[in-house]
Amino acid sequence: MSNNFLQHFRHQQQEAAYEKAMDTQCPFCSVQCTMQLLEQREGGRKKYKVLPLKETVSEARLCIKGRNAHQHALHRERILHPMKRVGRHFEQISWDDALHFIKEQFTSIQEQNGNDAVGVYGGGSLTNEEAYLLGKFARVALKTKHIDYNGRYCMSAAASAMNEAFGLDRGITNLVQEIPYSRCIILAGTNIAECQPTLLPYFQKAKENGAFIIALDPRETLTTKLADMHLKVKPGMDAALVNGMLKVILDQNLYDLSFIEERTNGFEELKEHIESLDLNEIAASTGIQREQMERAAVHFATGSTGMVFTARGVEQQTHGHATVRNFLNLILVTGNIGKLGSGYGAVTGQGNGQGGREHGQKADQLPGYRSIEHPEHRKYISKVWGITEEELPGKGVSAYEMIEKMDAEEIKALFIMGSNPLVSTPNANLAESALKKLKFLVVVDMFLSETAKHADLVLPSSSYLEDEGTMTNMEGRVTLRKAARSCPGEVRHDWQILCDVAVQLGKKTYFPFQSAEEIFNELRVASKGGKADYYGITYKRLEKERVFWPCPAPGHPGEGRLFTESFAHEDGKAKFLTVANHKPKEQPNRQFPLYLTTGRVMSHYLTGAQTRRSPALAAREIESFIRIHPSTARAFHVQNHSLVKVESARGSIQARGLYDESIREDTVFVPFHWGDEQNINKVTYHALDPVCKMPGFKVCAVRIAPVVDLSRN
Structure with a gap:
């Protein structure tokens, strides 16, 4: 055996044995599971293995998305340099040229059209530091009121329902670990088994402990299969269904009068409203039999503890705010809050959906969940930022309203960070038209997303493996994600990009940050005294533990369970709201006879910009699809596995038809993770909830037809 061969063999052994361990946490859903990515060299190639880490929320579990998250971060399509549009193509340019280009364009547009002609559009996956800095960037560096984000x-x-009812919005009012102690659980418009699968064992444990689980969903899912009772409600009629349950509870005197009298306001008005309703009429309008409503209501009211979880299925509607308020009415009427195993949970979708909405990305908000229209709040933040109150812009408009202002050419330039609105916005054809009308569009992203393809300038941002910062999970628990990997190419962190642009615009004094921790320390001060108070949380502390907010002082333990003694309104009491038996604003008709509802699948996330670049995930769901009842399919000449055209008054797409006997016959379902010709948001409804400005994604009227009608050949 030659010396050369032996040396080669030893070299291979050394490479195979080499491992780099990278501790991180999943960038996808709001559970924020922790993991370790092991990088191994074998035969000159790198291989990766993912291990869950023990932590307090998912108990060392990972779902398929978390196990394959690194694939998109290491993908060959990562943007590694600033890219400027030249004609129909993009060309690499230097960072200096890119920053100068931004200054030149933004300055010119604002000089000609005013500061508000430039808008900023953020995302719920940004770290707390970057969400905070984006809000400051819009209002201090650009001096524009137009900022909102995809968390809208x-x-x-x-969020708006919790703020009005309880005085405070935090995803879950209890700890996740309390779920097994609940005797009755309502899962309303949430498919936890596919969207937050690492939480599912908590609900399974609750069932083992004797809990009765009620699921509200117009279709059968992995989550409804877990339930003891599935209420297959007609799309958009959830608020009416809750009114029916409330009527049963009041008629049978199952409400908690002592809790109501001591800790709430507005019960008499609610009671008068509920007494005027007819259960038979509610049953007819919701598609739920009266006996089912009665059974569900009695179970929830008579259990010693109870929890309600809602998600996009009931929230993404033109009356989503009122629907959630009615679920909160149900909790308050039964006294199911502020104690072990009782409370409310808004199942947050995005990785930092909770933290992202607390520190200034929303049009009406300042850091610490302060209001931009409140004089004292404006005064405090202006002082922290070192500007005058007069310099701080006022309230802007919601995300979809920003799209409308772009289409009307009132907003002429846009800075997008961490979002893909061309796919996520309802009535996406209007969004595409609006983007094309912009004089200047900057997109900060890891990939050339559907939105980025329309940009004048694309800036490369870091992935979750590379970017240090804090995230806040669905419980309100703050975590520190360390950077596990160096940035590839000329990639920069989002916070660095914001500071670089601000310096170009002459605002270096306000953006002197050299690390994420420096930004967090300013965020702590900015949030101090606000509803979302992070002042007592530090990086040093987060290296040892995860801390709940509010945490007003360094020695404070943080509040895990909220509202044990009082609510966050000045008088300490929660508020009831009378809710009408709302119907969706768009109803099926002769031209468009079916309901469309949308949602997620386990292997993909949001617009799919990341998960569709993960080979392991993309292989599980290679294309979009439409789930349709076989009887409905036959009526429209649609064959199983054939291509189907789905059309509304706004647009159409094509998707693969899949028969599903468990879905309502008047309803079809399409996931929203695909763009271009399979972007279902070309079809969805854009009318807004009057309170929170949520679009009516979950209910619209459509018709379907085979792309090729084989039944008539």
Whole structure:
């Protein structure tokens, strides 16, 4: 055996034995599971293995998305340099040229059209530091009032409902670990088994402990199969169904009068409203038999503990705010809050959906969940930022309203960070028209997304493996995600990009940050005294533990369970709201006879910009699909596995038809993870909830037809 061969063999052994361990946490859903990515060299190639880490929320579980998250971060399509549009193509340019280009364009547009002619559009996956800095960037560096983010399409209904009812919005009012102690659980418009699968064992444990689980969903899912009772409600009629349950509870005197009298306001008005309703009429309008409503109501009211979880199925509606308020009415009437195993949970969708909505990305909000229209709040934040109150812009408009202002050419330039609105926005054809009318569009992203393809300038941002910062999970528990990997190419962190642009615009004094921790320390001060108070949380502390907010002082333990003694309104009491038996604004008709509802699948996330670049995930769901009842399919000449055209008054797409006997016959379902010709948001309804400005994604009227009608050949 030659010396050369032996040396080669030893070299291979050394490479195979080499491992780099990278501790991180999943970038996808709001559970924020922790993991370790092991990088191994074998025969000159790199291989990766993912291990769950023990932590407090998912108990060392990972779902298929988390196990394959690294694939998109390491994907060959990552943008590694600033890219400028030249004609129909993009060309690599230097960072200096890119930053100068932004300054030149933004300055010119604002000089000609005013500061508000430039808009900023953020995302719920940004770290707390970057969400905070984006809000400051819009209002201090650009001096524009126009900033909002894609969380408007995710959490706005639940957030506004909790703020009004309880005085405080935090995803779950209890700890996740309390779920097994609940005797009755309502899962309303949430498919936890596919969207937050690492939480499912908590609900399974609750069932083992004797809990009765009620699921509300117009279709059968992995989550409804877990339930003891599935209420297959007609799309958009959830608020009416809750009114029916409330009527049963009041008629049978199953409500908690002592809790109501001591800790709530507005019960008499609610009672008078509920007494005027007819259960038979509610049953007819919801598609739920009266006996089912009665059984569900009695179970929830008579259990010693109870929890309600809502998600996009009931929230992404033109009356989503009121629907969530009615679920909160149900909790308050039965006294199921502020104690072990009792409370409410808004199942946050995006990785930092909770933290992203607390620190200034929303049009009406300042850091710490302060209001931009409140004089004292404006005064405090202006002082923290070192500007005058007069310099701080006022309230802007919601995300979809920004799209409308772009289409009307009132907003002439847009800075997008961490979002893909061309796919996530309802009535997406209008969004595409609006993007094309912009004089200047900057997109900060890891990939050339559907939105980025329309940009004048694309800036490369870091992935979850590379970017240090804090995230806040669905419980309100703050975590520190360390950077596990160096940035590839000329990639920069989102916070660095914001500071670089601000410096170009002459605002270096306000953006001197050299690390994420420096930004967090300013965020702590900015949030101090606000509803979302992070002042007592530090990086040093987060290296040892995960801390709940509110945490007003360094020695404070943080509040895990909220509202044990009082609510966050000045008088300490929660508020009831009378809710009408709402119907969706768009109803099926002769031209468009079916309901369309949308949602997620386990292997994909949001617009799919990341998960569709993960080979392991993309292989599981290679294309979009439409689930349709076989009887409905036959009526429209649609064959199983054939291509189907789905059309509304706004647009159409094509998707693969799949028969599903468990779905309502008047309803079809399409997931929203695909773009271009399979972008279902070309079809969805854009009318907004009057309170929270949530679009009506979940209910619209459509018709279907085979792309090729084989039945008539």
